[in-house]
Amino acid sequence: MIVSLKDGFKLIGISIMACCAVCVCNMFLNFQIDLRSVANQVEAGPAQALYDAFVSTSIVCCACCGGCMLITSVVMLFFYIKHYIDSHSREIGILKAHGYSNFRISRGFAIFAISILVGCLAGYLLSFAIMPLFYEKQNDNNLLPHIPMNIHWYMIVLLIIVPTVVFAFIAIGYSVIKLNQPTINLLKGITKQKDKYTDGKDKKNFVSEMRSSVLKSRKTLVFFMILSSFCFSSMIQMSASMDELASDMMGIMILIIGIVLAFTTFYIALTTVIHANQKNIAMMRVFGYSAMECKRSVLDCYRIPAYIGFAIGTAYQFGLLKVMVTVVFADVEGVPDYHFDWPMFFITLVAFIVIYEGAMFIYGYLMKKIPLKQIMDE
Amino acid sequence: MIEIKNITKYYGKGESRFKALDDVSMNIKDGEFLVILGASGSGKSTFLNVISGLETLDDGEVIYNEEHLEKMNEKELTKFRRDNVAFIFQQYYLLPHLNVEKNVKMGADLGDKDYLKYIEAVGLHDKRKKHPSELSGGEQQRVAIARALSKKPRVLFLDEPTGALDEKTGRSVLDYIIKLQEKEKFTMIMVTHNANIAETADRTIKMNSGKIVDIYDNLNKKSAYEIGW
Ligand SMILES: Nc1ncnc2c1ncn2[C@@H]1O[C@H](COP(=O)(O)OP(=O)(O)OP(=O)(O)O)[C@@H](O)[C@H]1O
Ligand SMILES: [Mg+2]
Numbered sequence: 001m002i003v004s005l006k007d008g009f010k011l012i013g014i015s016i017m018a019c020c021a022v023c024v025c026n027m028f029l030n031f032q033i034d035l036r037s038v039a040n041q042v043e044a045g046p047a048q049a050l051y052d053a054f055v056s057t058s059i060v061c062c063a064c065c066g067g068c069m070l071i072t073s074v075v076m077l078f079f080y081i082k083h084y085i086d087s088h089s090r091e092i093g094i095l096k097a098h099g100y101s102n103f104r105i106s107r108g109f110a111i112f113a114i115s116i117l118v119g120c121l122a123g124y125l126l127s128f129a130i131m132p133l134f135y136e137k138q139n140d141n142n143l144l145p146h147i148p149m150n151i152h153w154y155m156i157v158l159l160i161i162v163p164t165v166v167f168a169f170i171a172i173g174y175s176v177i178k179l180n181q182p183t184i185n186l187l188k189g190i191t192k193q194k195d196k197y198t199d200g201k202d203k204k205n206f207v208s209e210m211r212s213s214v215l216k217s218r219k220t221l222v223f224f225m226i227l228s229s230f231c232f233s234s235m236i237q238m239s240a241s242m243d244e245l246a247s248d249m250m251g252i253m254i255l256i257i258g259i260v261l262a263f264t265t266f267y268i269a270l271t272t273v274i275h276a277n278q279k280n281i282a283m284m285r286v287f288g289y290s291a292m293e294c295k296r297s298v299l300d301c302y303r304i305p306a307y308i309g310f311a312i313g314t315a316y317q318f319g320l321l322k323v324m325v326t327v328v329f330a331d332v333e334g335v336p337d338y339h340f341d342w343p344m345f346f347i348t349l350v351a352f353i354v355i356y357e358g359a360m361f362i363y364g365y366l367m368k369k370i371p372l373k374q375i376m377d378e
Numbered sequence: 379m380i381e382i383k384n385i386t387k388y389y390g391k392g393e394s395r396f397k398a399l400d401d402v403s404m405n406i407k408d409g410e411f412l413v414i415l416g417a418s419g420s421g422k423s424t425f426l427n428v429i430s431g432l433e434t435l436d437d438g439e440v441i442y443n444e445e446h447l448e449k450m451n452e453k454e455l456t457k458f459r460r461d462n463v464a465f466i467f468q469q470y471y472l473l474p475h476l477n478v479e480k481n482v483k484m485g486a487d488l489g490d491k492d493y494l495k496y497i498e499a500v501g502l503h504d505k506r507k508k509h510p511s512e513l514s515g516g517e518q519q520r521v522a523i524a525r526a527l528s529k530k531p532r533v534l535f536l537d538e539p540t541g542a543l544d545e546k547t548g549r550s551v552l553d554y555i556i557k558l559q560e561k562e563k564f565t566m567i568m569v570t571h572n573a574n575i576a577e578t579a580d581r582t583i584k585m586n587s588g589k590i591v592d593i594y595d596n597l598n599k600k601s602a603y604e605i606g607w
Contacts, residue, residue: 188511189474189511190509190511190512205483205487206480206483206484206486206487207487209476209480209483210473210476213475213476213480217475279471279473280473280475283471283473283484284484285456286432286459286465286471287459287460287464287465287484287485287488287529288456288457288458288459288460288461288463288488289456289460289488290453290456290457290460291453291456368452368453369452372432373427373432373433376467376469376471
């Protein structure tokens, strides 16, 4: 079959995403179920209020984290499948030319669900490692009765088996749609995207031509780039403010999710753009373009989206917290007014610049190491 | 001058180790037009790739005017290629998402910025907005030729440049390349299966099983229109 098990394991980004989502969801769901089991022992008054708050925040947290990461992983899955079909269009074209049906080829893409299976399993196990601490933290003022920690086996079905099966079907369905194009286009590697031709001689040099063409050929990556820096800037700055406004457990959780989301999307965007352009880079190197010029032509087009994402993230977290403070906590006493946290902003910005530019530099260096002849012959 | 001294190249490891070039030596003069003939699999492309610094060699020396290719690191090799060589490959290797003009620009940016005349010369002026996937094999090959020539190399390496062309186009493209070579006086090393083309060259070598088995000067050079095809 065209898609191998090895390809399935390459979707490490999806695995990480699933791992975090399942870990967080399982923790909150498990907690919520165990909490409900002691519902009749809760005394009226402040304890009851705390109990109600816990039940509802658990559900909200679960829905937010799980939902956010779920959507990102579905987008990632689509992206991987499209990328896979683009980069294997010849092989797929040959299969189709020999009479394989779209569905027959698509069935193989179910293998991609293996990444979800691995991620969910890891997240499930991980959550049990953190759970004792989590339970303790949630009830550290002892207002509630002791909450026993139980393992609910049906969670395995809900959080591992169901996602895996659903993703397998999504993968098949999406690839059937993607494969629905004339065989000859697949064979020749014709993509729909064509760069617009401006008449007369345009003055742009080759490196900038390459850059704009790379940007246009993978628009999803622009989305990932923006998402990545958006998560980085919003979640880190938000987690710092969260310490004052909500519990520090929430702050840490947001910080971890933000960093995981930011780094996985960043990593995926960079590795795919390089992989997709490997042959072009090799050819440029053959002609004597330096590694830095190659880097400029394939990676520099993402700098502006990345910084835009950072700006949006900053504005978003400020807006969100401001709304929370002025509207949601309006009647609650003792909540400090929220001001923009300039020191935190600068710290985050510096960290962002260092990480982003550092990564770009490293990838530029890696381009020097590309084995030219081998890649051209692939 | 290019001095090639006892070069050896292996492919693969262990049991399946295969000697693609076997102790090859020769000198190539500046401005010379050299043709390489030989059966399929005899090591012609390998020879080209090794002496142009695309592939590393396992033994021996390749010296361009006292610069040793085998001693260069990746950065120096890139600089060397940028300043000295251009390629026309058997498999074209065009950039699929760029149109003809931009593909040629890749070479032209490092050489002669006025790239349109090269596109015209290979007869693709009308198709300069098309993408490689919309061109026939021969047209793609001509794009690769324009791309290489516009780089204004000191040494041009050509691997089967007319393999995908019919007689008429083949002759006209070959004629253009040869005239340009005579005018600009660059060194030209061409692999071909068409033994007739050897009559247009200064010198011909024959390869077999990774070795040069024959080498002879051509005293009576013909033009692209005078040879058989
Ligand atoms: N990357 C590689 N790995 C292993 N063996 C290789 C590799 N490239 C070439 N060979 C082998 O080396 C030998 C010489 O190959 P080369 O491509 O130089 O032949 P050629 O003379 O150019 O043939 P053709 O006329 O068909 O292009 C062949 O037997 C080939 O199988
Ligand atoms: Mg060959």
